[in-house]
Amino acid sequence: MPKLPAPLPYATQREIFARFHAAEPEPKGELEHVNAYTLVVAVALSAQATDAGVNKATRALFQIADTPEKMLALGEEGLIEHIKTIGLYRNKAKNVMKLSRILVEEHGGEVPSSRAALQALPGVGRKTANVVLNMWWHFPAQAVDTHIFRVGNRTRIAPGKDVDAVERAIEDNVPVEYQLHAHHWLILHGRYTCVARKPKCGACLIADLCPYVEKTAPA
Structure with missing residues (x-):
């Protein structure tokens, strides 16, 4: 080599x-979001997709599901209706529902601010964790x-x-x-x-x- x-x-x-x-x-990052939770979801959805495509799909979604509790209430099929224009949407929908449940059950509905805790969420890798740490908590990740x-x-x-x-x-x-x-x-x-x-x-x-x-x- x-x-x-x-x-x-x-x-x-x-x-x-x-x-x-x-x-x-x-x-500024180009993914639209209204809080730490919607930033996690947007970044998770952006894998192998454009920011513009994710933004188009999530504008209406985040008006009705901007917390993990609301996302769980919307349900997987309801989420799919919003994100089906995004590549790999079925698998991404499953991950969003799983990570939302973990946030509710293990973190009181709040997005954790440690890289390890973020990476423990389904569909969240190191890159996604670093985006959230940087854009939301202003850490130089x-x-x-x-x-x-x-x-x-x-x-x-x-x-x-x-x-x-x-x-x-x-x-x-x-x-x-x-x-x-x-x-x-x-x-x-x-x-x-x-x-x-x-x-x-x-x-x-x-x-x-x-x-x-x-x-x-x-x-």
Whole structure:
């Protein structure tokens, strides 16, 4: 297996995230939610689905089921009617009902704020737990998805052979004052600029700092 390149130097990392901060000081996740519970549900539903598709399905759902108790009252079939446009909706519906019951029975209807307790919920993996910790409790957890994995390796901000390695590389190399928002900046950069097939390098605000050799798509 080829050796991974070294992360970018500290001074370069600092300049990159200073530019991200200047362009978007308070980046936000794009999944719509009204409380910690609906955030957990939205993130669980977003696996292998777009945020836009999840938002379209959950707007009406969260008006009538914004707590685990209300979700259990709605029932699995009622939930399916709202989310059947989302991929893997049947399995996701089962997980939402199971996690809602656990929240009621073991946590008094409240979403726990520890990663281990979150990951113990059906359909909630480390990435989902990190999104909730970051977006709701403002903890600098790094939720690494395919966009961050790609950007982290392309730019050498956070090189790693898997998502866990990229998560650790962000924690180890990104200046601490930027870590709260780091995963949002990287997701948005990967979603809209550093896209998979033809990255928009000509419109990239960190192009002069990026070592990616296959630069394409002029502005």
